[in-house]
Amino acid sequence: MKSIIVISTLLFVIASFMGIANYVQHNQSLSEKGLYASPQVPTFTSAEEETEQSLPTVAKQLQEPNTKVREEVVVPVPKKSAKSKTKKKEPQEVYHAAKKPREREINFKEFSRAPLDDYEALPAQATEVEVAESTKPTKVEEVK
Amino acid sequence: MFSSTQQFFKSYFVQSLFWIPIIFFSGLLVFNTLPYFTFSKEYRFIQERILLFQLPFYSFCFYTHIAAGSFCIVSALLQFSSTILKSRKKIHVWSGRIYVLVVLLIGAPTGMFMAFFAKGSNMERGLFMVMALIWFYSTARGLQTVLEKNILAHKQWMMRSYAMAMTAVTFRIYHILFYYFGWSHLENYEISLWISVVGNIVFTEVILFFRDKKYIQSFTS
Structure with missing residues (x-):
């Protein structure tokens, strides 16, 4: 059972690093598409x-x-x-x-997901x- | 005799007041998660993150996370039943083992990965990361303490773990409540998130503090 703790800790650390790497990569791709940073204004x-x-x-x-x-x-x-x-x-x-x-309407049936904002x-x-x-x-x- | 019967019903009533809403909202959360497994992209939650869902690993993490989360919320309900613990101990043991494995190997790592892309400011992303970390650590300590036969500490750590799992439920309750306060969406989202995480932690610690005299020892054992 202790090996599970070791393996899961490794997995957690890997997930953290993958999160950082993907976050940076995702932001770069958004910037390249002109959606995230400095669009032509x-x-x-x-x-x-x-x-x-x-x-x-x-x-x-x-x-x-x-x-x-x-x-x-x-x-x-x-x-x-x-x-x-x-x-x-x-x-x-x-x-x-x-x-x-837009003005949002919260439907009780949509409890499972946070009623997140969407744009018109x-x-x-x-x-x-x-x-x-x-x-x-x-x-x-x-x-x- | 009358006094003990009265006490029995009183405690039963108080416990029902606490557990019935939890069971109801947990069931509702799991039930409403099921449509996501059609893997359709039409849902608002997915539409809002459509660029993220183009990353295959993000999609993988999302679906495994919601499956793991749903399982944890349901299985954890069995763990707190004293009837099951006394008369059907095997159910408690096996359900607990699966809960621990799901949290440590799937729920917490995928939660940590998705925290980097969470909605809100860096503060909210940080909060999600801390949440994943506490969920992981408390579950791991719960496993470690039960292996050491330290049942009191095991109970305490698993309650902390469950408190983190339940933030998914409490967040939605606060979010719907605050909607009627007329706050803007992002404001509502951020406040609901902070209250659900911090509120669950504080609530659990208060219960543990008043229930167990050896409260402080639980951190060191």
């Missing part, structure tokens, strides 16, 4: 910040992380707004602005059109 103007519009490029990246063909919308930034004191939005803020948690589907197309109209992009590039 265009600069906001103060007017855009007031209306809190979503970003088309980020929304697109979130929806199609594996696509190789990417559309980049270049928004002209006026010098005044570039120098303005309005702070740049953090990637996390942009992510959460794009994915707003991204209104990607709608926001893209809205933002595209409001910002009037001058140039659309296709990057392979």
Whole structure:
């Protein structure tokens, strides 16, 4: 029976190391897909910040992380707004602005799993059109 | 005679108040875990972690963990029955052996692995890791003490182990209760998690402290 304690301790330690290794690897793969860290975020103007519009490029990246063909919308930034004191939005803020948690209903039958939050589907197309109209992009590039 | 009968019913009533909700919620938890074994990805819990479920080892750990957890919760209920312990000791022994093996070889290691990907901040991930560690350690000590024929210490360590297994149940109870307080989801999740883990530990230690005079010795024996 004591050998069980030894074997299980080894197993527990291995599981811990595997957890660390997989955690690092998983985070790296998310970063490569642009889902976790530093997604491309265009600069906001103060007017855009007031209306809190979503970003088309980020929304697109979130929806199609594996696509190789990417559309980049270049928004002209006026010098005044570039120098303005309005702070740049953090990637996390942009992510959460794009994915707003919905009101949840707890069903007693779902006791087995923690009623975890889920997000409404991204209104990607709608926001893209809205933002595209409001910002009037001058140039659309296709990057392979 | 009357006094002893009254005492009997009083203790029986108090015990029922404690055990009936535990049995009910444990059964409900296990029952609602069963659909996961269709291996469908449509469940919200899985949908939320769909990228993680692309890792084969994470999927393996998840399914083995919920199977092991369900088994532990059910089998542990048998272990606390004094009737089974007195009249059917073999059931207690074999159920206990399987519980210990499942916790040490499956439940705690897979729990430790999954803790790295748990929802919430690093504090919550750390809490899950500590939980897995306590679950593992208390079960191992429970096994060690029973091999040394130290029954009192064995009882105490196994109660600690069961307290950790029951966090799955108490977490869901708190989570549903706090939902009606109108707290935001993440706030509710984090508070429920901390209260269920810390609350179960404190509750068990309080029971042990008042039940056993040799409480302190249980840590050293």
